[in-house]
Amino acid sequence: MAQAKLQLIEVDYAAEGEANCKALGQIFERIGDKWTIMIVGALSTHGTMRFNALQRAIPGVSHKMLTTTLRGLERDGLVTRTAFATIPPRVDYELTEQGRSLHEPLLTLASWARSQQDYIVDARKKFDGRTNE
Numbered sequence: 633m634a635q636a637k638l639q640l641i642e643v644d645y646a647a648e649g650e651a652n653c654k655a656l657g658q659i660f661e662r663i664g665d666k667w668t669i670m671i672v673g674a675l676s677t678h679g680t681m682r683f684n685a686l687q688r689a690i691p692g693v694s695h696k697m698l699t700t701t702l703r704g705l706e707r708d709g710l711v712t713r714t715a716f717a718t719i720p721p722r723v724d725y726e727l728t729e730q731g732r733s734l735h736e737p738l739l740t741l742a743s744w745a746r747s748q749q750d751y752i753v754d755a756r757k758k759f760d761g762r763t764n765e
Contacts, residue, residue, distance in 0.1 A: 662704060662705070662710075663734060665701065667690070667693055667698070668701055668704075669742075670690045670693065671686065671690065671698075671702065671705065672710070672727065672734055672735055672738060673738070674686055674689040674690055675726065675727045676735040679726065680726040681725055681726075682723065682724055682725075683698070683723055683725065686698065686702075705731065710727065710728055710730055711725055711727060711728065712726050712727075712728055
């Protein structure tokens with residue numbers, strides 16, 4: 633029954649045009665990135681966060697990767713960065729309205745991934761067993 637709710641989006645790539653497909657691909661690269669997903673999740677859960685708190689909330693993210701991803705999210709209008717002229721300097725990060733709107737689709741995708749995880753692991757084992765013969 634859950635499958636009945638899913639709707640496939642058919643795209644006529646020739647009609648879309650190469651430039652538009654490339655633009656969509658760049659957006660998919662941003663929102664499908666591991667660190668983007670983790671940052672959106674953390675900011676959705678905790679609200680406004682400082683850099684170090686965000687880094688502690690995301691296991692395994694390096695300072696450089698967090699900085700790079702936050703800059704990309706800011707550039708894309710999904711995160712706002714607010715710097716305060718204090719000593720030491722304070723910088724807060726927060727999702728924009730568009731960034732918050734990304735949370736629900738990511739939860740849906742994560743739910744799908746969890747529900748399909750065993751199937752995919754089994755399929756990989758079968759494939760790997762077949763290709764190693």
